[in-house]
Amino acid sequence: MELSPAARLRRFLVPFLGLDERRCALCRAPFVPSVSAAGMTDAREEEPGAAELLLCSACRSRLPRRRAGFCPHCGEPAALDDAPLTPCASCLQSLPPWENFLFHGIYEGDLRESLLRGKFGGSLPALDMLGRLLAEVCAEHYAFAPKPQFIVPVPLHASRLRERGFNQSLELARVVGRTLDLPVRHDLLIRVRPSVPQASLSREQRKKLVQPFAAGEGLHGRRVLLVDDVCTTGATLSCAARCLLEAGVVQVDAAAVARTSLHSAHGVGAPRRE
Numbered sequence: 001m002e003l004s005p006a007a008r009l010r011r012f013l014v015p016f017l018g019l020d021e022r023r024c025a026l027c028r029a030p031f032v033p034s035v036s037a038a039g040m041t042d043a044r045e046e047e048p049g050a051a052e053l054l055l056c057s058a059c060r061s062r063l064p065r066r067r068a069g070f071c072p073h074c075g076e077p078a079a080l081d082d083a084p085l086t087p088c089a090s091c092l093q094s095l096p097p098w099e100n101f102l103f104h105g106i107y108e109g110d111l112r113e114s115l116l117r118g119k120f121g122g123s124l125p126a127l128d129m130l131g132r133l134l135a136e137v138c139a140e141h142y143a144f145a146p147k148p149q150f151i152v153p154v155p156l157h158a159s160r161l162r163e164r165g166f167n168q169s170l171e172l173a174r175v176v177g178r179t180l181d182l183p184v185r186h187d188l189l190i191r192v193r194p195s196v197p198q199a200s201l202s203r204e205q206r207k208k209l210v211q212p213f214a215a216g217e218g219l220h221g222r223r224v225l226l227v228d229d230v231c232t233t234g235a236t237l238s239c240a241a242r243c244l245l246e247a248g249v250v251q252v253d254a255a256a257v258a259r260t261s262l263h264s265a266h267g268v269g270a271p272r273r274e
Ligand SMILES: [Zn+2]
Pocket: 024, 025, 026, 027, 028, 029, 055, 056, 057, 058, 059, 060
């Protein structure tokens, strides 16, 4: 195969940059991170993104970050992926309990496959890769915003945890915590009831339902980042955020790897297990 001059230069520079050929976290094919990803850029350019160091370019394009075409408050995707950030109908009526909503991409295609592999297939490499994608989004956000003091994963009920053996949100939160250098506190929020009210209820109706979560001590006056794997209706994250706010937290931000879309085949109508 004929290499482009840029690719030849990269190959040549690899040993001097201390880079080795890596394996792509998704397809396992060997690849060389691009020179810009390795920090061979001037200071005006952006920091290397996690995706550039983890994934080959083909897989990177299959796990796209959603940068436009969603509601800035809850992530609800618009029909067009390049539409400007516009509040959705639900947020115009009543804002979610969190301050900022951070997510990587739409729950479809390879992102959905990877999440399912992590959650139901128990693939820790998949969760690690997804955690890094989310960590990149969070790092970018907190470069310009006050950092939270704790990262709190959305908890599973004890019965579900026994069944699965791990909490996927905790695994994701750990990666985010390592990247942001923040403590992950899975003791600060527990799930006391197994299920959370879902899609058919409005945001107002959900506010009145029995809280499935309970908060721990020491949250007063703190800022917290809540981490979940997928945000479907926002019901789970809303309950969790409200529980933390009632315990005295001053600001909750919510982060999820993926957001479901009404406009994709795996949207809100699709069944989802916690
Ligand atoms: Zn790949």
